[in-house]
Amino acid sequence: MDDFFGGVVIIVIIIFVWPVYNSFHSPTNGEHTGFVTAIENSGYIFHTTSAYFKTNTQSSQEDKYCVTDPVVIDELKQYQESNQNITIEYSNNFLMPFWQCKRTDQSIITGVK
Numbered sequence: 152m153d154d155f156f157g158g159v160v161i162i163v164i165i166i167f168v169w170p171v172y173n174s175f176h177s178p179t180n181g182e183h184t185g186f187v188t189a190i191e192n193s194g195y196i197f198h199t200t201s202a203y204f205k206t207n208t209q210s211s212q213e214d215k216y217c218v219t220d221p222v223v224i225d226e227l228k229q230y231q232e233s234n235q236n237i238t239i240e241y242s243n244n245f246l247m248p249f250w251q252c253k254r255t256d257q258s259i260i261t262g263v264k
Contacts, residue, residue, distance in 0.1 A: 179258060180242035187231040188213060190224065199252055202227050202260060204239065216241055217252030217259045226263045238264040 189203040200218045216239070218224050230237050243258040252259060 180240075181258075182238050182240050182264075183214065184236065184238040186234060186236060187227050190218075190228055190231060200224055201252075202239075208234075219252070219259055220261070223260055223263060227260070230263070240264065 183204060183206075185204050185206040186208055187202055188205050191201045191203070193199055193201070202216045202218050202224075204214045204216060205212065218227060227239075239260050240262040241258040241260050
């Protein structure tokens, strides 16, 4: 019986505790000027949208951000098609739920200038 209880505890930790623990971040906010290179939709159950962003078109460094607002997603798609230089505003709360953004995304894009 003790082995069964131990297995249940491990499963509960994996299913409930690990995703919540893995969602904590240092709060940040700021701006980034550059070009949108790609918009990616992913997920079967929890659909997330990521935006890839470069400071200039020749740069090999590409930053990845989460986008949760449908209006901002549409704006970013338009700027991606026009290859226009823009400034995005981003923030990162203390807790970023895993169903909202992937763990690999740096911050959430909150607006476009």
